[in-house]
Amino acid sequence: DDDNLRAALPWLAEQGNAELGLRLVNALRLHWFMRGRLVEGCDWLLTMASLPGSTAYPQLRADALINAGFIAREYGDYERAWAASREALSLTFTITKRIADE
16 A cells, blocks of 8 residues: 555646645545654645645645644654644634635
8 A cells, every 4th residue: 555655646746636635645644643654744744735736725735734743743843843833723714714704
């Protein structure tokens, strides 16, 4: 399975398929956590969250940033955890405000 994932993730990033990429990395967060592949997981979460098309999926992007912040904190990269968490918080605030305004 890991070989398939390691082939699929770069392909999705190269294709710019932000929606499927975000869905996949968010689903894989526990996979990376439980297997101790924290840096790899965090890298992929942030990669997919930074794809140009990711802004079209704000909730998926916020989830990826939250997951990246959690994982980065777990392996001790507090600067990366803070940056991802801060961006997720800002995005979540924007989403909540948009919903409240509707």
